[in-house]
Amino acid sequence: MLDALRDRLAEVADLGHAAAVLEWDQETFMPPGGAEGRGRQIATLRRIAHERFTDPAVGEWLAAARPETDLDRALVRVTRRDWDRATLLPARLVSEKAEASARAMEAWKAARETDAFALFAPHLAYVLALAREEADLVRPLVAAERGPGYAPSAADARYDALLDEYEPGASTASVAETFRQLREGLVPLVAAAAEAPAPDDSFLRVPFDADAQWAFGLDVAERLGYSLDHGRQDRSAHPFTTSFGTTDVRVTTRVDPAFFPTAFFSTVHEAGHGIYEQGFAPGLEGTPLADGASLGVHESQSRLYENLVARGGPFWTWAYPRLQARFPHLADVPRRAFVRAVNRVEPSLIRVEADELTYHLHVLLRFELERALLSGDLPVADLPGAWRDGMRDLLGVAPNTDADGCLQDVHWSLGAVGYFPTYTLGTLMSVQLWNAADRDLGGLDALLAAGEFGPLLGWLREHVHRWGRAKTADEVLRDATGSGLDAAPWLAYAEAKVKRLYDLS
Ligand code: ZN
Numbered sequence: 001m002l003d004a005l006r007d008r009l010a011e012v013a014d015l016g017h018a019a020a021v022l023e024w025d026q027e028t029f030m031p032p033g034g035a036e037g038r039g040r041q042i043a044t045l046r047r048i049a050h051e052r053f054t055d056p057a058v059g060e061w062l063a064a065a066r067p068e069t070d071l072d073r074a075l076v077r078v079t080r081r082d083w084d085r086a087t088l089l090p091a092r093l094v095s096e097k098a099e100a101s102a103r104a105m106e107a108w109k110a111a112r113e114t115d116a117f118a119l120f121a122p123h124l125a126y127v128l129a130l131a132r133e134e135a136d137l138v139r140p141l142v143a144a145e146r147g148p149g150y151a152p153s154a155a156d157a158r159y160d161a162l163l164d165e166y167e168p169g170a171s172t173a174s175v176a177e178t179f180r181q182l183r184e185g186l187v188p189l190v191a192a193a194a195e196a197p198a199p200d201d202s203f204l205r206v207p208f209d210a211d212a213q214w215a216f217g218l219d220v221a222e223r224l225g226y227s228l229d230h231g232r233q234d235r236s237a238h239p240f241t242t243s244f245g246t247t248d249v250r251v252t253t254r255v256d257p258a259f260f261p262t263a264f265f266s267t268v269h270e271a272g273h274g275i276y277e278q279g280f281a282p283g284l285e286g287t288p289l290a291d292g293a294s295l296g297v298h299e300s301q302s303r304l305y306e307n308l309v310a311r312g313g314p315f316w317t318w319a320y321p322r323l324q325a326r327f328p329h330l331a332d333v334p335r336r337a338f339v340r341a342v343n344r345v346e347p348s349l350i351r352v353e354a355d356e357l358t359y360h361l362h363v364l365l366r367f368e369l370e371r372a373l374l375s376g377d378l379p380v381a382d383l384p385g386a387w388r389d390g391m392r393d394l395l396g397v398a399p400n401t402d403a404d405g406c407l408q409d410v411h412w413s414l415g416a417v418g419y420f421p422t423y424t425l426g427t428l429m430s431v432q433l434w435n436a437a438d439r440d441l442g443g444l445d446a447l448l449a450a451g452e453f454g455p456l457l458g459w460l461r462e463h464v465h466r467w468g469r470a471k472t473a474d475e476v477l478r479d480a481t482g483s484g485l486d487a488a489p490w491l492a493y494a495e496a497k498v499k500r501l502y503d504l505s
Pocket residue numbers: 269273299302
């Protein structure tokens with residue numbers, strides 16, 4: 001039974017990877033005229049993959065499977081989970097969702113361009129109605145998986161069902177409590193940084209040769225552990241990572257020729273995702289286990305490399321002379337001034353441009369608002385006002401337009417409710433993992449300052465990467481660090497960093 005199951009899963013994985021190649025090309029090299037045909041080709045491959053996976057035979061093989069190894073038990077558990085969810089939703093709801101989000105996305109683009117929330121509002125209301133319908137269908141599965149102690153409020157149960165898609169096992173109540181602790185510690189920290197004299201970052205806002213930026217970023221990505229024998233980097237409007245199997249994992253970046261951090265930190269961020277995907281154990285290939293344990297765990301890897309490594313002083317001890325060699329205008333900028341500049345904390349309006357600290361406040365706002373939208377406590381028409389109030393409360397700044405406010409992110413138009421929290425959950429995990437690696441390896445700072453990135457990579461391979469989905473996010477974290485998700489380590493890290501870089505005490 002397991003052999004038949006494995007054969008079918010390999011076929012489904014091949015179809016998915018082939019579709020991913022077409023999607024990658026669509027975002028990188030495809031000429032504009034190819035869009036229509038390409039959309040059809042991708043839809044065809046995805047439909048065939050879905051049919052092959054939801055085939056009743058797969059359910060029969062799963063029911064009859066008698067797994068004897070840990071790996072096979074994980075394979076059956078994860079495949080069962082995916083199969084239950086894939087077969088649960090009626091075809092009508094699946095196609096209605098696809099059509100509604102395609103229309104909502106077009107309306108969102110038009111509304112954002114003209115700053116006209118009213119154009120988007122009815123689409124958002126409909127997408128939310130479908131999300132509620134989906135959540136109510138998925139709720140019993142989530143409840144069954146979590147056992148008899150699971151007793152959420154009705155509103156939380158709905159949000160749990162959507163959150164579970166991206167962060168399996170996470171609950172609204174515990175995320176809300178973690179975020180409450182985060183907010184309590186973070187708001188005063190951001191205020192303290194905002195009151196201190198802002199670090200000068202004018203030397204980052206001058207022309208940086210685009211090719212030299214590209215070469216520097218890719219060299220760092222490779223040294224950190226991203227293999228170019230099994231990957232490559234190209235340009236795209238929005239940076240992303242995609243996998244055609246562990247032996248071919250692609251990343252993209254974008255380059256701003258007049259602002260250094262854009263390309264460099266997005267390159268390192270995506271390299272972190274790519275390193276994870278390249279590190280799944282070979283035995284997972286061709287099965288649903290060859291994927292991140294959760295979006296949060298995936299983000300923990302990108303944030304660990306982006307923030308803990310590449311925004312840290314020790315890394316620049318090694319990297320800064322190399323950067324100065326490529327960009328001679330930095331010759332007169334001391335390393336400490338450079339490190340302060342790339343860590344500047346400043347409340348701003350746009351999530352994707354936010355610094356390491358204020359970023360979470362953007363996520364907290366979205367978490368609050370999307371729960372209120374889903375429960376109906378917040379009518380769609382009131383979203384723009386609630387957004388401005390929330391920004392004022394959390395960040396002390398508020399947008400003048402909805403384009404810079406509630407229309408800035410694509411997620412809700414796609415029906416992706418429950419996705420935003422994973423960005424912050426992953427970042428909290430990144431510090432927990434970092435602390436454990438630091439302890440196990442006897443100090444990461446000295447290794448990074450010497451440009452020795454192998455030990456950290458080896459530790460992550462052993463404790464995180466190789467498992468893929470064979471461990472749950474909670475198991476990965478507990479086995480690697482000894483504890484479950486916790487905001488305190490990140491807060492301690494952020495506080496120490498702000499005090500050091502802003503000379504506060
Ligand atoms: Zn990411």
